[in-house]
Amino acid sequence: MNYSKLVEQIFAKKSFLCVGLDVDGDKIPQCLVDANPKCDVTDLVLHYACDIIDATAPYAVAYKPNLAFYERYGSRGLAVLEEIVTYIKKNHPEILVIADAKRGDIGNTATQYAKAIFGNLKADAVTLNPYMGYDSVKPFLTYHDVARDATCWSVILALTSNPGGLDFQMIKDNFGVPLYQQVLATTSGWKESSFENTMYVVGATRAEMLTEIRKIVPRHFLLVPGIGAQGGSLEDVAKFGMTPDCGLLVNSSRGIIYASKDADYAEAAGAAAQKLQKQMAELLPKR
Amino acid sequence: MNYSKLVEQIFAKKSFLCVGLDVDGDKIPQCLVDANPKCDVTDLVLHYACDIIDATAPYAVAYKPNLAFYERYGSRGLAVLEEIVTYIKKNHPEILVIADAKRGDIGNTATQYAKAIFGNLKADAVTLNPYMGYDSVKPFLTYHDVARDATCWSVILALTSNPGGLDFQMIKDNFGVPLYQQVLATTSGWKESSFENTMYVVGATRAEMLTEIRKIVPRHFLLVPGIGAQGGSLEDVAKFGMTPDCGLLVNSSRGIIYASKDADYAEAAGAAAQKLQKQMAELLPKR
Numbered sequence: 001m002n003y004s005k006l007v008e009q010i011f012a013k014k015s016f017l018c019v020g021l022d023v024d025g026d027k028i029p030q031c032l033v034d035a036n037p038k039c040d041v042t043d044l045v046l047h048y049a050c051d052i053i054d055a056t057a058p059y060a061v062a063y064k065p066n067l068a069f070y071e072r073y074g075s076r077g078l079a080v081l082e083e084i085v086t087y088i089k090k091n092h093p094e095i096l097v098i099a100d101a102k103r104g105d106i107g108n109t110a111t112q113y114a115k116a117i118f119g120n121l122k123a124d125a126v127t128l129n130p131y132m133g134y135d136s137v138k139p140f141l142t143y144h145d146v147a148r149d150a151t152c153w154s155v156i157l158a159l160t161s162n163p164g165g166l167d168f169q170m171i172k173d174n175f176g177v178p179l180y181q182q183v184l185a186t187t188s189g190w191k192e193s194s195f196e197n198t199m200y201v202v203g204a205t206r207a208e209m210l211t212e213i214r215k216i217v218p219r220h221f222l223l224v225p226g227i228g229a230q231g232g233s234l235e236d237v238a239k240f241g242m243t244p245d246c247g248l249l250v251n252s253s254r255g256i257i258y259a260s261k262d263a264d265y266a267e268a269a270g271a272a273a274q275k276l277q278k279q280m281a282e283l284l285p286k287r
Numbered sequence: 288m289n290y291s292k293l294v295e296q297i298f299a300k301k302s303f304l305c306v307g308l309d310v311d312g313d314k315i316p317q318c319l320v321d322a323n324p325k326c327d328v329t330d331l332v333l334h335y336a337c338d339i340i341d342a343t344a345p346y347a348v349a350y351k352p353n354l355a356f357y358e359r360y361g362s363r364g365l366a367v368l369e370e371i372v373t374y375i376k377k378n379h380p381e382i383l384v385i386a387d388a389k390r391g392d393i394g395n396t397a398t399q400y401a402k403a404i405f406g407n408l409k410a411d412a413v414t415l416n417p418y419m420g421y422d423s424v425k426p427f428l429t430y431h432d433v434a435r436d437a438t439c440w441s442v443i444l445a446l447t448s449n450p451g452g453l454d455f456q457m458i459k460d461n462f463g464v465p466l467y468q469q470v471l472a473t474t475s476g477w478k479e480s481s482f483e484n485t486m487y488v489v490g491a492t493r494a495e496m497l498t499e500i501r502k503i504v505p506r507h508f509l510l511v512p513g514i515g516a517q518g519g520s521l522e523d524v525a526k527f528g529m530t531p532d533c534g535l536l537v538n539s540s541r542g543i544i545y546a547s548k549d550a551d552y553a554e555a556a557g558a559a560a561q562k563l564q565k566q567m568a569e570l571l572p573k574r
Contacts, residue, residue: 022396068392068399074369074407079362104416105355105389106449109309112355120361129391131418131444133451157418162393164420167473174461186454 001096001124002151003196006221007245009061009094014281016246017273018062018098018223020253021084022069023049031263042073046080048265050087052257055270059277062096062125062249063088064223085121096249097123098155098223104129104136111139118143118152125153127201127223130183134190141192154198158183158213161203161226184216195219202241204232204250210240221247227276228255234276238283246284252276288383288411289438290483293508294532296348296381301568303533304560305349305385305510307540308371309356310336318550329360333367335552337374339544342557346564349383349412349536350375351510372408383536384410385442385510391416391423398426405430405439412440414488414510417470421477428479441485445470445500448490448513471503482506489528491519491537497527508534514563515542521563525570533571539563 001009010016025041028048036044053063070081085097099121103113117126118140128137140154159169159180169180177185184200187193195217202213204226213222222241226232227250234250241248252272260268288296297303312328315335323331340350357368372384386408390400404413405427415424427441446456446467456467464472471487474480482504489500491513500509509528513519514537521537528535539559547555 024399066392066396066399068390068396068403071365071403072399072407074403075362075366077403078358078365082361100392102392102416102419103355103389105353105387106447106451109353109355112311112353112359116355116358116361116364120359120364129389129416129418131416131455132389132447132449133454133456135449135451137451160393160419162419162422164393164422164424167420168418168466168470169420171458171460171466171469173458174463176461179455179458179466182458183455 006061006096010246011284011287013059013061013277014284015059015061015277016248016250016280016284017060017276018064018249018251019052019056019060019256019273020100020225020251021049021052021063021065021257022253023052023257024069025073027258029261029263029265042076042080045070046083049084051266052269053084053088053092055266056256056273057092057095059270059273060095062098064098064100064251066100082121085123089122096125098125098127098153099123100127102127102129102157104132106132107135107139110136114139114143118145124150125155125199127155127157130156130187137187138190138192141190141197151197154193155223156183156187156198156200158200159202159206159209161205161232165203181212181216184213188217188220195221199223199249201225204237207232207236207240210237214241219243219245219247221249223249223251225251227252234279235283242283242285244285250280293348293383297533298571298574300346300348300564301571302346302348302564303535303537303567303571304347304563305351305536305538306339306343306347306543306560307387307512307538308336308339308350308352308544309540310339310544311356312360314545316548316550316552329363329367332357333370336371338553339556340371340375340379342553343543343560344379344382346557346560347382349385351385351387351538353387369408372410376409383412385412385414385440386410387414389414389416389444391419393419394422394426397423401426401430405432411437412442412486414442414444417443417474424474425477425479428477428484438484441480442510443470443474443485443487445487446489446493446496448492448519452490468499468503471500475504475507482508486510486536488512491524494519494523494527497524501528506530506532506534508536510536510538512538512540514539521566522570529570529572531572537567
């Protein structure tokens with residue numbers, strides 16, 4: 001999905017919601033377990049995820065499965081994730097799929113990861129860790145899938161919302177520029193990179209820093225986790241981070257997919273997503 | 288495998304060689320393809336890897352499969368990697384298996400990755416990216432597998448051997464300390480971390496920096512890629528980086544596993560590994 005199509009979807013759905021599909025096999029509702037006695041946990045993860053997808057699709061413009069929750073079950077878990085992406089592409093093709101993988105490795109290895117994520121899994125976007133620099137990101141920026149002829153997005157970690165995000169990302173150089181800002185400035189300057197194929201992860205718990213961030217990357221989409229459970233404010237993120245094209249994908253995982261532990265988990269997820277979507281509709285620029 | 292057992296293996300085999308099992312499905316020798324007309328590429332990767340393992344096992348103390356080369360083929364590729372690890376554990380249980388995954392994510396996600404790598408794949412060690420800080424590494428440091436009762440090693444990226452390694456890792460703070468040294472100092476100071484459960488990735492192409500590195504982490508094992516194809520010198524690495532317990536695992540991937548493109552690929556790999564092992568025997572401290 002290219003930049004203009006993504007913007008179009010956001011204004012059509014009046015939503016910049018990304019739903020984090022971090023389905024934890026240990027948190028499957030007991031009613032679902034009881035109703036499917038012959039299913040193993042990975043079958044139940046698939047079942048649960050597809051229910052969540054159908055309930056939230058009207059309110060979401062992106063899904064972000066985190067690969068860890070599937071890799072935990074090894075090759076069978078990865079097969080379930082492949083089925084989930086196929087399910088989204090078949091039933092909700094207008095929704096961006098972001099593989100939250102946080103990969104990063106030397107050039108020839110990064111090329112293999114690009115094939116894994118874009119070629120095999122067929123995600124539209126992948127989160128990347130910038131620590132290893134240019135040649136670890138370039139294979140994702142230059143990947144082109146002839147069969148799809150669609151943008152393959154790189155979503156680079158800049159400032160993360162977890163406590164440990166402060167350990168290294170805030171270290172300042174002798175000009176007083178923190179590492180995360182150097183990551184933004186350096187990576188957005190790479191010739192293969194632009195706002196049309198690159199996004200950045202910026203945690204909502206650091207919303208006040210969005211003003212500085214927008215000075216460096218005025219047009220790039222920002223993928224913003226940390227709303228809700230982690231304490232970030234949607235209003236602050238929109239106030240400091242929004243662009244005329246929106247420029248934001250705000251993620252919620254646990255607040256949506258675990259909105260209820262009972263048989264109404266899908267309806268509850270849909271209601272939680274709709275609630276966020278309504279708030280987002282108010283915050284979007286008028287068109 | 289715990290620290291003392293690893294040191295014991297190194298002096299028993301007179302080797303600190305780690306063989307990188309980055310088996311590229313596009314580089315399978317034609318003779319192997321022709322001899323197995325019913326096999327798909329992942330079957331051939333498995334076949335090739337097991338041949339390489341058997342040929343090199345007498346000379347190696349560690350194997351390091353990079354997950355990208357298997358994930359490229361999705362769930363089927365990951366299943367092959369699971370078979371490879373099982374094969375090593377069954378036939379060469381004295382050899383450390385390092386999952387080269389370069390993972391790093393927020394705490395509850397990192398917990399899932401730890402289950403994936405240590406619990407499901409049953410690797411002994413995993414490479415980790417420190418960009419997201421303490422809570423992204425802690426779940427690996429504190430993982431304990433009751434069934435195995437063995438050390439689960441975290442191998443943290445410090446200074447990588449690729450060109451992009453210079454983009455951010457060398458950025459100096461206002462005291463002149465480069466980021467990679469801050470990573471070493473901070474992570475080695477975490478209370479869950481010690482030389483008995485943590486190693487660091489330091490590229491051989493930066494061997495002259497090992498002197499500074501040893502001031503910060505005098506006893507930790509260093510996993511050193513970049514020998515051979517990437518231009519690093521084994522002698523320099525030993526000169527500047529070796530400890531009384533060796534403290535080094537030097538990796539070679541392409542120089543061993545692609546030593547020949549013909550039917551003698553396994554023998555050639557064994558010979559290449561033996562050649563390095565003989566050099567290493569000369570460099571080890573006398574015991």
